Amino acid sequence: KAGVTQTPRYLIKTRGQQVTLSCSPISGHRSVSWYQQTPGQGLQFLFEYFSETQRNKGNFPGRFSGRQFSNSRSEMNVSTLELGDSALYLCASSLDGPTSYNEQFFGPGTRLTVL
Amino acid sequence: QKEVEQNSGPLSVPEGAIASLNCTYSDRGSQSFFWYRQYSGKSPELIMFIYSNGDKEDGRFTAQLNKASQYVSLLIRDSQPSDSATYLCAVLYNFNKFYFGSGTKLNVKP
Numbered sequence: 001k002a003g004v005t006q007t008p009r010y011l012i013k014t015r016g017q018q019v020t021l022s023c024s025p026i027s028g029h030r031s032v033s034w035y036q037q038t039p040g041q042g043l044q045f046l047f048e049y050f051s052e053t054q055r056n057k058g059n060f061p062g063r064f065s066g067r068q069f070s071n072s073r074s075e076m077n078v079s080t081l082e083l084g085d086s087a088l089y090l091c092a093s094s095l096d097g098p099t100s101y102n103e104q105f106f107g108p109g110t111r112l113t114v115l
Numbered sequence: 116q117k118e119v120e121q122n123s124g125p126l127s128v129p130e131g132a133i134a135s136l137n138c139t140y141s142d143r144g145s146q147s148f149f150w151y152r153q154y155s156g157k158s159p160e161l162i163m164f165i166y167s168n169g170d171k172e173d174g175r176f177t178a179q180l181n182k183a184s185q186y187v188s189l190l191i192r193d194s195q196p197s198d199s200a201t202y203l204c205a206v207l208y209n210f211n212k213f214y215f216g217s218g219t220k221l222n223v224k225p
Contacts, residue, residue, distance in 0.1 A: 033213070042217035043159070043203060056212045090158055104213075106158035 002027065004093050004107035012113045018079040021110045025072050025093030031055075032074040033104060034066060037088040046089075049074050050096075078112075086114045117142045119206050121216035129224050134191040136219050138204030141185070148180055148187045149205040152198075153218065159203055162189070194223045 005024045013019050025032050034046040045058040049068035066076040072093075078085055088111050094104040118141035128134045140148075147166040151159035165171045165178040165187065177190040191198055204216040 035213075035215075043205075043215035045213055045215075048212070056209065058212075103161050106160070108158055 004091060004105050006089075006091055006107040006110050008110060009108065010111045010113075012115065013081050014115050015081055015083060017081050018077060019081060019112060020075055020077050021089055021091075021112075023074045023076075023091035023093075023107060025074070025091075026105055029093035029095055029105075030072055031094045031096060031104075032068060032072065033092045033094075034074070034076050035090045035092065036060075037090055037109070038086075043090070046076065081114045083114050086112060088112075117145070117206065117208055117214040119204055119214050119216040121202075121204050121219045123217060124220040125222050126219055127222045127224060128194050130194060130196060132194050132223075134194045134198065134221055134223070136189040136191075136202050136204075136221065138187045138189075138216055139185055140187070140204075140206045140214075142206070142208060143182075143185065145185075145206045145208050147207040148178070149207065149213075150176075150178060150189045151203040151205060151215075153201045153203055155200075162202075191221075194221075196223050196225050199223045 007022045031050045033048040035043050037043045048056040052068045063079045068074045088109045090109045092104040092106045120139045149164040150162045152162050153159040163173045165180045171178045175192045179188045199222050201218040201220045203218045206214045
């Protein structure tokens with residue numbers, strides 16, 4: 001069974017640009033969560049999508065948005081990039097939401113560098 | 116804001132010893148608690164989860180939960196150099212929202 005895949009793996013952008021990251025969950029998984037990981041802040045929850053609907057959202061500005069398609073693939077978009085957006089962006093998929101009964105599996109991440 | 120606190124370490128233990136990793140959380144409404152291991156340059160992988168007070172054992176790993184003290188810990192018995200990694204404590208709140216600690220770096224010396 002293929003794992004969670006994320007594209008691209010590395011990205012370099014400049015301030016003010018926008019970026020779109022993609023995540024393909026494990027086949028059959030309907031929930032996709034996105035996280036930002038930085039050395040200073042650790043792993044922070046961005047949002048979770050289930051059946052094309054955003055079910056939960058973390059404390060990030062509106063520049064961070066996402067969506068999920070009918071095949072459960074998800075994208076996240078960051079507009080007007082800032083230097084502080086440089087981070088590893090991880091997505092995680094689970095069958096029906098990351099509860100204690102449904103383990104979430106992480107993808108390899110997209111390393112975003114904002115210059 | 117839900118806080119999950121971990122000592123950043125590094126925690127150094129000799130091979131064969133018990134490594135003890137600790138985590139505290141601020142929200143009493145937290146439902147389940149998870150330990151993830153993250154090797155350098157890799158993504159986190161789940162070690163185990165616990166949601167009832169007490170101990171839960173899985174091989175060399177034991178998770179301990181004390182909801183009254185808002186404290187969760189992970190014990191690694193017979194530590195191996197391959198256990199050297201960053202260990203992330205995560206707290207599940209509102210059924211599908213995770214809060215992660217910043218992680219404790221563990222070094223197991225041969």
